Amino acid sequence: xxxxxxxxLEERFHAFLTRSPHELGLGREDPAEIIDRxxxxxxxxxxxxxxxxxxxxxxxxxxxxxxxxxxxIEVREALVRGDxxxxxxxxxxxxxxxxxxxxxxxxxxxxxxxxxxxxxxSITRTIPRK
Numbered sequence: 001x002x003x004x005x006x007x008x009l010e011e012r013f014h015a016f017l018t019r020s021p022h023e024l025g026l027g028r029e030d031p032a033e034i035i036d037r038x039x040x041x042x043x044x045x046x047x048x049x050x051x052x053x054x055x056x057x058x059x060x061x062x063x064x065x066x067x068x069x070x071x072x073i074e075v076r077e078a079l080v081r082g083d084x085x086x087x088x089x090x091x092x093x094x095x096x097x098x099x100x101x102x103x104x105x106x107x108x109x110x111x112x113x114x115x116x117x118x119x120x121x122s123i124t125r126t127i128p129r130k
Contacts, residue, residue, distance in 0.1 A: 010078075012115050013085045017107075018073045021091065024061050025068045031061035040118040047122045070094035085109045090127070102127040 016038050023034045035057050039045075045052040052060070071093050078087040085108070092102045107122040 009111055009115060010080045013078060013080050016117060017075055017078065017087055017089055021073060022071055025064040025071055031058045038117060040112045040116050043118060045120045048124055067096050068093050069096055083111045
C-alpha cells in the first residue's frame with residue numbers, strides 16, 4: 001500500500017468518525033446514500049455484541065434523527081495501518097428532551113479495497129454524568 005493510499009484511508013477514517021455521525025443523526029440526506037458512502041453493501045457492524053447489517057444500520061437512523069438535537073465528537077486516538085483502523089473517541093449527544101448522553105467508544109475497523117469500511121467491532125461505555 002502506498003503512502004498516498006494510507007493518507008487517503010486516514011482521511012476517510014477521520015471523516016467516518018466525525019462526519020458520518022452528523023450526517024446520519026442530524027442530516028436530511030437519504031440514510032441509505034450516507035451508509036453506502038461510508039460502508040460496503042456487505043457491512044458487518046458489531047457494537048457491544050449486537051450485529052448490524054446494512055438494513056439494520058439504515059433502520060437505526062430514524063430514531064437517532066427523531067431524538068438527537070446536537071452532536072459532538074472528540075477523537076482522542078486514531079490509528080490506520082494497512083486495511084485496518086482503530087480509534088478511541090467520545091460522542092456527546094443532546095437529546096430532544098434536553099438530556100445529554102456521553103459515551104466513550106473503542107472501535108476497530110477493516111477497509112475494503114475501495115476505501116469504504118466493511119467491518120466494525122466496537123464497544124461503548126456510557127460516561128456517568130457528574
